[in-house]
Amino acid sequence: MNAPLRRVAISVLVLFTLLIVNVNYIQVVRSDELREDSGNTRVLTEEYSRERGSIVVDGTEVALSTPTDDTLEYLREYPQGPVYAPVTGYYSLLYGAWQVEDAENEVLAGSDDRLALRRLADLFTGRDPAGGDVVLTLDPAVQETAMTQLDGATGAVVALDPATGAVLGMASTPTYDPARLSSHDPGAIRDYAAELDAMDTDPRLNRAIQDNYPPGSVFKVIVSAAALASGEYTPDTVVPAPDTLTLPGTSTQLRNFGNSSCSSSQEQSLIDALTISCNTAFAQLGIDLGEDAVREMAEGFGMTGESLDIPVQTAGSSVGDIESEAALGQSSIGQRDVRMTPLQAAMVAAAVGNDGTLMTPYLVDQVRAPDLTVIDRADPEELSEPVTPEVADQLQEMMESVVANGSGRAARVSGVTVAGKTGTAQVAEDVPDHNWFIGFAPADDPQIAVAVFVANGGGTGGDTSAPIAREVIEAYLEGQGG
Known part of the structure; x- marks a missing residue:
């Protein structure tokens, strides 16, 4: 073979080898990446050729796929879109999946391992492949009431079953229409996304779980727990309850809300201090207990800074850095670097109501195959035991006093004893305060624990958030025949 022919042969061999390597790289190494690429039109066409499973609440489909006459064979619809949007999220051609649509995508798309037998049967029978259903723990009355009560505000409501951790309600406002992000018209999707982007607060963020805030005086429940x-x-x-408290090592004076006096004697019982939410009493109490006791109790209630998988991923809640006794005093009234998600706040109330045992929160009750056979069911799990039943009983007594005699009066429910705690958290100078309420009812047999957060509400937790909690509690108990 002459030299020119040999060079051509070598070049062809090299090119052929590179082709084989590239094919293997694409089919083996990058296969998952390409399959999951939302811009891959072949993947999109395949996904939309299958009926995606439904997201179900109390027997009603709140997200479902319906047949179409266009290239993409199924359209994702949300009959009560804005009410459930904080939980369902969306399933979009352009922006992928969000919230439960994302967290449970494999079930809904039919690719989950638990549906393997169904997929195998489809191959042999020629039946059209379909996704499985995800049944949520939400209670419609709780969700609808919470969203209605929050209308016009920026905030969140979380309601839990204290005994199991099941999420009964998860509201976040402002809200949006997920159907408009899930249409088959890319131009319309972009236009609506631009509308949402232009808003002062992004409605796609679930404030109940995906952001955290200074909790203000609801943190006093944790400090009370550490003391007891x-x-x-x-x-x-x-305990000491002065009109002002000079923070250790500083000239900073910590005052009570509205510069009020907690007690003419400058001291009061712990239950009275919680009932009227005395800042100076709890700042001093936290300092006396020490950072370790306060931090360990907060972590026992779930404030570890770590995310929870419910299965949507949550933001963490934590006490933050405490570099001095002065910082500890401020942290002990839920200010400085203390941050909670509304979910975490509801967990605090739920743990007290459940005799001191904190259950792991969860959103998915069942997973069903396309033929509605239940293939997986939630199994409630204990997360921690921050306090003993005896301490929980004492906390319950104190929280009942808050609603019966103190700052939480607006959460009272006729014929039902409610235990709770208000919170008003300073944000920044000239910025309206955040407003909180946490509680559970009936206090002697808790069926629902709730947290209400109103961002920059400008009032107090007692006058802004407590009434919302009352409506949510009433809606649930009425639905349960209570």
Whole structure:
């Protein structure tokens, strides 16, 4: 073979080798990446050729796929879109999946391992492949009431079953219409996304779980728990309650809300301090207990800074850095670097209501095959036991007093004893305060624990968030025949 022919042969061999390597790289190494690429039109066409499973609440499909006459054979619809959008999210041609649509995508798309037998049967029978259904734990009355009560505000409501951790309600406002992000018209999708982008607060963010905020005085429940758990305090223990408290090592004076006086004697019982939410009493109490006791109790209630998988991923909640006794005093009233998600706030109330046992929160009750056979069911799990039943009983007594006699009066429900705690959290100078309420009812047999957060509400937790909690509690108990 002459030299020119040999060079051509070598070049062809090299090119052929590179072709084989590239094919293997694409089919083996990058296969998952390409399959999951939302811009891959072949993948999109294949996905939309199958009926995606439904997201179901109390027997009603709140997200479902319906047949179409266009190239993409199924359209994702949300009959009560804005009410359930914080939980369902969307399934979009351009922006992929979000919230439960994303977290449970494999089930809904039919690719989950638990549906393997169904896929195998489809191959042999020629039946059209379809996705499985995801049945949520939400209670319609709770969800609808929470969204209605939050209308016009930026905020969130979370309601839990204290005994199991099941999420009964998860509201976040402002909200949006997921159907408009899930249409088959790319131009319309972009236009609507631009509308949402232009808003002061992004409606696609689920404020119940995906952001955290200073909790203000609801954190006093945790400080109270640390005091009672130490064995050195009872609800009747008298603690200092000065009009002002000079923070250790500083000239900073910490004051009570509205510069009020908690007690003419400058001291009061622990239960009275929680009832009227005395800042100076709890700042001093936290300092006396020490950082370790406060932090360990907060972590016991779930404030570890870590995300939860419910299965949507949540933001973490934590006490933050505490570099001095002065910082500890401020942190002990839920300010400084303390941050909670509304879900975490509801978990605090739920743990107290459940005799001191905190259950892991969860949103998915069942997973069903396309023939509605249940292939997986939630199994409630204990997350932690931050306090003993005895301490939980004492906290319950104190929280009942908040609603019966103190700052939480607006959460009272006729014929039902409610236990709760209000919170008003400072944000920044000239910025309206955040408003909180956490609680559970009936206090002697808790069926629902709730947290209400109103961002920059400008009032107090007692006058802004407590009434919302009352409506949510009433809606649930009426639905349960209570």
